[in-house]
Amino acid sequence: MKLEKKIERLTLFLRLDGELDMHTASKVRQAIDLEIEKRGIRTVILNLQDVRFVDSSGLGVIIGRYKKLLPLGGKLKITNVPPHIFKIMELSGLPKIINFYLDEAHAFEEGRGA
Amino acid sequence: MKTNQLNLTFSSIPENVGITRLLIASIGAQLDLSLNDIEELKVAVSEAVSNAIIHGYQNNPNYIVYLDLDIAGEILKIVVKDEGCGISNIEQAMQPAYSTDPERMGLGFVFMQTFMDELRVESTLEVGTTVTMIKHLKQTPVSSH
Numbered sequence A: 001m002k003l004e005k006k007i008e009r010l011t012l013f014l015r016l017d018g019e020l021d022m023h024t025a026s027k028v029r030q031a032i033d034l035e036i037e038k039r040g041i042r043t044v045i046l047n048l049q050d051v052r053f054v055d056s057s058g059l060g061v062i063i064g065r066y067k068k069l070l071p072l073g074g075k076l077k078i079t080n081v082p083p084h085i086f087k088i089m090e091l092s093g094l095p096k097i098i099n100f101y102l103d104e105a106h107a108f109e110e111g112r113g114a
Numbered sequence B: 001m002k003t004n005q006l007n008l009t010f011s012s013i014p015e016n017v018g019i020t021r022l023l024i025a026s027i028g029a030q031l032d033l034s035l036n037d038i039e040e041l042k043v044a045v046s047e048a049v050s051n052a053i054i055h056g057y058q059n060n061p062n063y064i065v066y067l068d069l070d071i072a073g074e075i076l077k078i079v080v081k082d083e084g085c086g087i088s089n090i091e092q093a094m095q096p097a098y099s100t101d102p103e104r105m106g107l108g109f110v111f112m113q114t115f116m117d118e119l120r121v122e123s124t125l126e127v128g129t130t131v132t133m134i135k136h137l138k139q140t141p142v143s144s145h
């Protein structure tokens, strides 16, 4: 799993590349939690374009970051979800809780009064 | 009729979960399953193996997980076994959204159930857990002309 981070105006853009399972999920959790705690990041935009696999451990980490941000007044947004990844996310009920966007630009615009 | 058997014995480390997915994906490709079916098999195997490591062995890397694949005719049988802590109440454990870990969603058994045709869980406390999953391989329809 490769992680690519970019920070812009207290928004963390995180691109994941690889398979999101119990092995890689802890890496993603640590990366996001570090930015929330150390840098005061309140919006996380997760780009899943290059995620080739996700299971319940991966979904758990995504929803866990959402729940962590919520009481801080923060937000987690998901973009660029490949169709076969969306299918399993849908089965988990994730799209009912977390907002999905076409791409990072759409996710970044929303909620900024644009 | 195709018959094939594979047994994989591996350490209870997170890195090995991906290897079990590679194995089931190769078998699925060999059986000419659709990409969608292969994706679903990968999720089911990933869930069972992750549970063995996370719950059965409580993330202790010094144990052994067993994966047996058995193809006989139109049936693919996948057995994942651990010699870990066992499950005290199987029925409760298999309920959607039930988890003994507050950080988890309790979706593993839901996915196994959804993606496989049959799911059987046998478990004894302090002895271990065996998860048996069966997929019926659809006969490719023969075109009639």
Ligand SMILES: Nc1ncnc2c1ncn2[C@@H]1O[C@H](COP(=O)(O)OP(=O)(O)OP(=O)(O)O)[C@@H](O)[C@H]1O
Pocket: A056, A057, A060, B047, B051, B052, B053, B055, B056, B057, B082, B084, B085, B086, B087, B093, B094, B098, B099, B100, B101, B104, B105, B106, B107, B108, B109, B110, B129
């Ligand atoms: N191999 C096992 N050994 C011991 N307990 C298990 C085993 N597999 C599952 N369990 C128990 O069953 C519960 C439900 O399992 P399930 O996979 O559905 O959810 P989870 O692993 O808790 O969460 P998720 O799969 O969403 O990450 C677990 O929380 C655990 O208590």
Ligand SMILES: [Mg+2]
Pocket: A056, B047, B050, B051, B107, B108, B109
């Ligand atoms: Mg599980």
